[in-house]
Amino acid sequence: MFAQDENEMNEDIQSANNPFEQKEEEAAQEEQAAQTDEQDECEKLRAELDDLNNKYLRMAADFDNYRKRQMQERESLLKYGAAETMTKLLAVLDTFERAGESLKDVEDVKSVKEGYEVAYKQLLDTLKKAGLETIEALGAEFDPNLHEAIAQTPTNEHPDNTVISQMQKGYKLGDRVLRPALVNVALNEEQ
Numbered sequence: 001m002f003a004q005d006e007n008e009m010n011e012d013i014q015s016a017n018n019p020f021e022q023k024e025e026e027a028a029q030e031e032q033a034a035q036t037d038e039q040d041e042c043e044k045l046r047a048e049l050d051d052l053n054n055k056y057l058r059m060a061a062d063f064d065n066y067r068k069r070q071m072q073e074r075e076s077l078l079k080y081g082a083a084e085t086m087t088k089l090l091a092v093l094d095t096f097e098r099a100g101e102s103l104k105d106v107e108d109v110k111s112v113k114e115g116y117e118v119a120y121k122q123l124l125d126t127l128k129k130a131g132l133e134t135i136e137a138l139g140a141e142f143d144p145n146l147h148e149a150i151a152q153t154p155t156n157e158h159p160d161n162t163v164i165s166q167m168q169k170g171y172k173l174g175d176r177v178l179r180p181a182l183v184n185v186a187l188n189e190e191q
Contacts, residue, residue, distance in 0.1 A: 085130045092123045135170035137163045137181040146170060146177060151184040158186035 099115040106112055135146050142149060142161045150167060158164050163183045170181030 085126075088126045088130065089123070092119065092126055095119045095122055131173050132178075133172050135172055135177070135181045137166045137170060137183050139163065142183070142185045146172075146180055147183045147185075148180040149185045150182050152187040153184055154187050154189045156189055160186060160188040162186045 096119050099119055102115065103112060137147055140147075140163050141159075142163055147163060147170065153164060155164070162185070163181075164186045165184040166181055167184065168179075168182040171178045
């Protein structure tokens, strides 16, 4: 028993006195500490990557939802955008229906003319409130953005490129032309 204890003591003394073994042990400990630091750094980077990946996925889902919501709103606007104007035009439609009913027993042309004028004025007022504007053409200089020339008349009575007659009215909504005015344009005769 004493021999075994003595052997262990000799080994402890030898290892304690051997500087090479101490350096190897210190190097092994430093290497293990470096590996632990690298593992910790790697874990931090993985956690950061996972966090960024989750943020990206949430942002992509939010954008997809936004895009779908915008498409639905646009479809709704296209489908029901004219609802307010149509609601205003219902009153004009009612006026035409009443005028049609009253025409059944009418023999007087004057009352038919008055009914027509009332309905026309109501329709025009409703469309103006909705933003419709008539394009003024007669006497104006020809503008290809507002007018469509369907004829040119040689004349010296009007300046060149002046609208001398209008075949069909043109209309615009705000600054957008809905239908250009169909016009006849003066063309100066050469003398």
